[in-house]
Amino acid sequence: MGATALSATTAEAVRAFRERTGVPGLVDVHTHFMPERVLDKVWDYFDAFGPLTGVEWPITYRHEEEQRVALLREFGVRAFTSMLYPHKPDMAAWLNSWSAEFAARTPDCLHTATFFPEDGVTRYVRQAVESGARVFKAHLQVGGYDPNDDRLDPVWGLLAEAGIPTVVHCGSGPVPGKHTGPEPIARLLARHPRLPLIVAHMGMPEYADFLDLADRHSEVHLDTTMAFTDFSERLSAFPPGDRGRLAALGDRILLGTDFPNIPYPYEHQLEALERLGLGDAWLRAVCHDNGARLFHLG
Template identity: 70%
Template sequence: MVNEANGQSEEADAIREFWRGLGLPGLIDVHTHFMPQRVLDKVWAYFDAVGPMTGVAWPITYRDAEDERLQRLRAFGVRAFTAMIYPHKPGMAAWLNAWGADFAARTPDCLHTATFFPEPGAADVVRGALESGAQVFKAHLQVGAYDPADPQLDDVWGLLAESGTPVVTHCGSGPVPGKHTGPGPISAVLARHPRLRLIVAHLGTPEYAEFLGLADRYPHVHLDTTMVFTDFTETLAPFPRDLLPRLKHHEDRILLGTDFPNIPYPYLHALESLAHLGLGDDWLRAVCFGNAARLFADAPALRAA
């Protein structure tokens, strides 16, 4: 137990040294997962079995109780984070949103996170979440197995675009393709709602160039770094180094994401992988804090930043 505690302290110290060396007040992680325990247990069971699908084992590094996971993020110096929740069938979104609202109320450094699903009344669910203070939404096209251009979601995307509320969307085809993943389906949504503040999760893995192309076309499209550039992802879907200038070009729209706690490596490795790109300290400062601080400027945890 003593060695484990020392290891945690050393990890936190190294992470704090990372952001302090950049002159930052901490980190903002836009892609972390907190959810009802029975849902999280099912997610962890999925990752425990994901090896046969990807050919690579996916151990959960931070398989801790909720309080311990919160303490870790705070020890790392993460000033604000999210509770990425997502339904896989009708009838779940409203229940998850109620949990998300309660979690945000008792966790002031968590951005109030909500979600939705294509079903009757989807717009009412989103409208209610916005009225309750939701600051960010999650859409998971792979797990939900739905078309983002489903007519039942048109008013949903319209509400999010009109309110300027960011929506983190797993729309890339990694780690395994889905019927509605890839740039095509979400492009149809952006064509109809060009002001949508879409955050492409995982930089659109593995369709990196195509999703950077959406950022070229739509000034409100952002991308998060979740799992990209790490040794783990480089073995499955390496990021083409000839695209690095485009990452630099979009310096103001790349956001730190990690997938904590569901990552098969230490949190520090994700940060070091960003630094090893050689895009400079200004880029790191923007990605690790500045861009998200601007996007979520009204978040209580960031008002004094």
């Protein structure tokens, strides 16, 4: 199917989903926009992911930036993010400069920023907060760092005080990292119990452990990115016995998709959530209301 036909099919599928569930619009807290040369390297990484995991990972929405923004709007996404992250020092401040400019020209994008444990990190994070950043991204797997690095402690304190959420890739999927898993995040939350964190990918594959952290910390949310989809269920299935916990934490689960870096059409994430059978009210909360409340969308 060509790109135009695929987008039209997806737009219709999303409209049908919203009509039957009463979801007024989508708030997607986990979408990726970043400088072109950085995104190209990310796509190269996924193109080579087959040999690493034994599973092919084709990028469904490999389009120019303007077209990707237009697609999200066509899909009924009223707010989204520009998740970006450094893999080495002396990169985060530059990424933050780019994302601030992107947010300024893309008003439906929540101004996103990032950081890395390095000299000067508190300074540029404070600068991002003062310039209007509304969400941060930390990727412990790609960055290869411990969230408890001493250089980050003032950053976490600043973000906790400001009440600005950080989307953290801290689960060990799809490939474990030195500092992934629930234990580093548990130590971080022991020092900053009111830190607003959004656990990416529902903490895949340590779902239960991250649900436990959310039970203990009222400011911890989880995003649905790739969770429950056919693709992820083959790799790291969500435990059926914990499905009831999704309902109990229904006010702190947020829609995330990983657009554009997904190996299936956008609507499959929504259909995967619907087939959990948790009801339309739960879907409205997850796909719209929780994100709208967290980011004060009005």
